[in-house]
Structures are given as C-alpha cells and as structure tokens.
Amino acid sequence: MSPPNVVWITLDSVRSDHVTPGGATRNTTPKLQQIVDSPEGYYHDHCISHGRWSLPSITSILTGTYPSYHQTGFDNNVLVSEVPTASELFSDVGYTTACLSRNPHLSSETNLDRGFDRFKYVQASTLLQNAGLKTTAKFLANIRTHSAGFELNKYAHSTPYIINDIAKRWVQDFTQSNNPFFFYLHYNETHTPYYPPLPYLDAFDEEFHMEPREAARRVLEICDNKDEHMANGFSEFSDEDWRILSAMYDSEIKYTDKMIGDLIEYVMKKSNRKTIFIVTADHGELFGEYGVFGHTLVLHDGLVHVPLVTHGLDVEQDLVQHVDILRTLAEKAGVDTESMQGLDLRTESRDFAVAQTSAANLDPYLKFNSEFNSEHYIQDAQSDVVRTKSHKLRTGKDQEWLFELPDEETDILESNQNIAYELREKRDGWYQQHGSVSERSDDTYSEEMMQRLEDLGYH
Structure with missing residues (x-):
C-alpha cells in the first residue's frame, strides 16, 4: 500500500468546549462536525496538549517529543539540533514537506522551519512578498x-483566505508529483485579539446588546490592555464585556x-x-478561570484540553x-520513529496524559x-x-x-x-522515561521577533 498524504491543521488558542463536536453551546464548527460524522472521521474527546502556549506545544507536535525532552519554551528559545523534526523524518522516506504558518513561534527564529521543502511564515509586514501579487490582489x-x-x-x-489561497497552489503542485506530501498549516486568527471578518461580526450577536462593530472594537481595546485587566481582577469588566x-x-x-x-x-x-487529515489546536484559552484571560500562568483544562478531529487515521x-x-x-x-516519544495508537493506548509549563x-x-x-x-x-x-x-x-473533572475549583x-x-x-515513572536533551541553546530572538511576540501578548 502506498504511503498516505498527511494534512495537519493546527488552530491557535481553541479550547475543546468551544467547538461543536466538543459540546460547544454555539454551533461554531459545522464543517468540523461534518468531518466527524463522515465514515472516516472521529472526534477524540480527551486530547491533552503538551503545554499552555504555542512554542512548547508546537515543538512537541513537530518533533513527537515532550517539552521536558525538547526544552523549547522552557530553557531554550529555539529547537536544538539534536532533536529531529517531523519534516526531516518524513523527507527521509520520500515525502514532499511543506508548512504555512501565521504564528512567529513557528518560523525560522525558532528553528521549527527545519526540514521543510517549502516554508512560509505569513505576516502583515511581508504580505506581498510571502503571498505574491495575485493572492494579495484577490x-x-x-x-x-x-x-x-x-x-x-x-x-x-x-x-485564512490568504493561507488557503497559497495552500491550494501548493497542493496543486504536490499532486503533479508521485511523492506523498506532509503539509502542516497553522491558522492564528482565533488568537487574541478577536475581530472576525465583517460577515461574521453578528454571528452570535443575539447574546449581547452592542452594535457588532462596536463590540469588536471594544474587544480590541480589552485585548490591548489584558494584562492590566487581569492584574486588577477584571474589576472594570461588565457582564457585557x-x-x-x-x-x-x-x-x-x-x-x-x-x-x-x-x-x-x-x-x-x-x-x-x-x-489523512488532522485538525487540532496548540492550546486553548481562558475567560476568567483562575483569574486568567488568555493562555498564561496555569494548566487549567481550558488551556490543555483541546479539540482533535481526525479523518482517515483509523484510530x-x-x-x-x-x-x-x-x-x-x-x-x-x-517513517523512522526512534526519536519519537508518543504511542502508536493502532496497537497501544494511554491511561493518563501529562502537560507541562x-x-x-507574574511581573x-x-x-x-x-x-x-497569585494563589493559583x-x-x-x-x-x-x-x-x-x-x-x-x-x-x-x-x-x-x-x-x-470537570470541576477545577x-x-x-x-x-x-x-x-x-x-x-x-504514574507521573514519577513518566519522568524517568522522558528526560531532557543534553544540549542547551543560547540563541536569542531578533528585535523584530520580540516585537511580534509582544504584539501577540507574550512576555
């Protein structure tokens, strides 16, 4: 049997209980639900991410190793050379590998672009350069x-329109070859600040009283000052906020x-x-639980319990x-899996999961x-x-x-x-098996990278 193509889609900051198959109170993901309901689709009810924020979580996804091993987002700003990436390993067996990213943590600054035949980090300042004239015009x-x-x-x-347009061109190219492809995409729009496209501003406006555009602008203002709001216990927040x-x-x-x-x-x-299609999230989002808005400080289930839809995985x-x-x-x-620490779910199952931060x-x-x-x-x-x-x-x-669970109070x-x-x-035995790599990295980010991370609310 010929090896399958793989399309892995990661959504930023999406918690499990805010997608339709995860029990969301609003019908947020009808397309995902269709995939789940199809003959080869499945929703994994308890997918636990490896961390509460993007860098350690994405690194685990793209290396198949735990944060305590790869140390990226802990002691290291970048992935060390000792840890192979999925793109390298899939390339070794003849796959064409590609990645489209909207998150600066998934870029050349963190070495997570290593091994991809095609890689683009799409950012506003280089939109024309990365997307091309035709896509930008569209x-x-x-x-x-x-x-x-x-x-x-x-x-x-x-x-997402830009990501999709580039992705479709690449897929068209991939299908001209006899090689299978491993295509990883990271969509960032569900990260703060939340400002949906115009036709979606009123998607759920029956639950608030502001005019939708005014509400979206208020959300921008809240997100721009979220550290101060958190510090003061959301004392200036209304129920409408x-x-x-x-x-x-x-x-x-x-x-x-x-x-x-x-x-x-x-x-x-x-x-x-x-x-085979994989749709998941790198982490979730908190809306006041443990005094947090966003994805910082704690390992609450709102951050580590993430959606996972698979199609064609047969697991x-x-x-x-x-x-x-x-x-x-x-x-x-x-693919050679010697460096990977996960389970082959066709023959193994887990009875517990571990997330780390x-x-x-608190500065x-x-x-x-x-x-x-700071009690939590x-x-x-x-x-x-x-x-x-x-x-x-x-x-x-x-x-x-x-x-x-689900009570975390x-x-x-x-x-x-x-x-x-x-x-x-269980935890102690797990740590004995999953130590850290020997290499430490002293690499630091560029000023441009630091500014991009600050814009996203990272400290």
Whole structure:
C-alpha cells in the first residue's frame, strides 16, 4: 500500500468546549462536525496538549517529543539540533514537506522551519512578498468578505483566505508529483485579539446588546490592555464585556472552521492518493478561570484540553496527546520513529496524559497591581498536570491539587489520597522515561521577533 498524504491543521488558542463536536453551546464548527460524522472521521474527546502556549506545544507536535525532552519554551528559545523534526523524518522516506504558518513561534527564529521543502511564515509586514501579487490582489478584492474591510487597525484583519489561497497552489503542485506530501498549516486568527471578518461580526450577536462593530472594537481595546485587566481582577469588566469576548472568539472560530473546511474539500478533490487529515489546536484559552484571560500562568483544562478531529487515521481512542498522533502517522508512512516519544495508537493506548509549563511569571501583572492575587500560580518552579479522563493532579514544587473533572475549583486531595498516590506514581515513572536533551541553546530572538511576540501578548 502506498504511503498516505498527511494534512495537519493546527488552530491557535481553541479550547475543546468551544467547538461543536466538543459540546460547544454555539454551533461554531459545522464543517468540523461534518468531518466527524463522515465514515472516516472521529472526534477524540480527551486530547491533552503538551503545554499552555504555542512554542512548547508546537515543538512537541513537530518533533513527537515532550517539552521536558525538547526544552523549547522552557530553557531554550529555539529547537536544538539534536532533536529531529517531523519534516526531516518524513523527507527521509520520500515525502514532499511543506508548512504555512501565521504564528512567529513557528518560523525560522525558532528553528521549527527545519526540514521543510517549502516554508512560509505569513505576516502583515511581508504580505506581498510571502503571498505574491495575485493572492494579495484577490485578498484585497475580498477584504469585506474575508476580513475587516477598510479598517486601519492591522489587528482587525484576518488571513485564512490568504493561507488557503497559497495552500491550494501548493497542493496543486504536490499532486503533479508521485511523492506523498506532509503539509502542516497553522491558522492564528482565533488568537487574541478577536475581530472576525465583517460577515461574521453578528454571528452570535443575539447574546449581547452592542452594535457588532462596536463590540469588536471594544474587544480590541480589552485585548490591548489584558494584562492590566487581569492584574486588577477584571474589576472594570461588565457582564457585557465577557459576553462580547466569548461571542467574538466563537465568531473567529466559526469563520476559521469555514476556511479549513474549504481547504479540506479542495485537497480531497485534488488528492491522487489517500490523505489523512488532522485538525487540532496548540492550546486553548481562558475567560476568567483562575483569574486568567488568555493562555498564561496555569494548566487549567481550558488551556490543555483541546479539540482533535481526525479523518482517515483509523484510530478511535479518546485520551490522546499530539505526540501519539504524530507517532501513529509516522508508523503508517514508514517513517523512522526512534526519536519519537508518543504511542502508536493502532496497537497501544494511554491511561493518563501529562502537560507541562515553566514557572509562572507574574511581573507583567505586579507592575499594574502589587497586590495581584497569585494563589493559583506556581512561581518558583516548573509545574505539570497528570490527567486521566476523570481526575487531574496539578503539581509544582511544594504545591499540589487534585480535582475530579470537570470541576477545577474544588480541591479533593485531602480526602482522596489513594487517587493522588496513583497519579504521582504514574507521573514519577513518566519522568524517568522522558528526560531532557543534553544540549542547551543560547540563541536569542531578533528585535523584530520580540516585537511580534509582544504584539501577540507574550512576555
């Protein structure tokens, strides 16, 4: 049997309970639901990301290794040369490899472009250069349909139309060859700030009272000052503010769902061999849980429980992690998986998942409020969670909490020491198997990269 094509689509900042197959209260992802309902589709109910933010999570996706091993986003700003990438490994067995990225963490600055035959990081400042004159002209002609119209604020504009146009050209090229392809795409529109294209501004406006464009501009203002709002415990937020944040976030998801559905349909029509599709998220988003707006500080399920839709993978397991999906794909493609740490889900299953994060940096919030409430955050050490389908043990240095999911407010540690003991045993054995690489990197980001990250709210 010839090896399959692989199309892996990662959405930024999408939590599982905000997509239709994950039980969202709004119909945000009808296209994803169609894929799930198709004969080869499946929704994995408990996909646990490897971290709470993009860099460690994307690195795990693209290497098949855990953050404690690759250390990217922990001790290192970039992926070290000792850790092979999926693009290199798939190339070794004859795949054409390609990546389209809208996230600066997935760029040459982090070495995550390594091994791709084609790679583009699409950013506003180099749009014409990266997208080309034809795509740029088409986007401008459709700017009221697929973006914010003639809006001067660059953060109001959307780029999935551009990503899709480039992607379709590349797919057309791929299908002219006899080689299978591994195509990784990262859509960033569901990241803050949330400003959906004009036709989607009123997608869920029945739940708030502002005029939709006014609501979107208010969301831009909130996102621009989110550190200060968090520091002050959202004391200036109204119920309407929370409603419009949630509505605009879901509207962004709905638009992105349409665009990825469009791309998947195109690939299905053009593909000259079996194609496996993966649609997931690098992490989720919090809307006030543990005093957080965004994706920082904690490993709450709103950040680590992410959607995962597969089509053609032929695996129906619920508790999975991204390293498992990559390992399973690699095994199907005849790729060398010696460097990968995930499970082959065709023959193995997991009974717990692990997510990790570095120490919480409170400086951005303390500068606005020296009495910032830090009770939920682990400041002095790396922290992790061990999660099963029913329970979650959160640990860092001398702090520990146990929760019976989905409740992450009631600590049941004292009355359930037997469950905590079992999860500690799982965690300790896991760490013995997944140490760190020997190499450390002293690479630092360029000033341009630092500015791009600051614009996205990273510190």
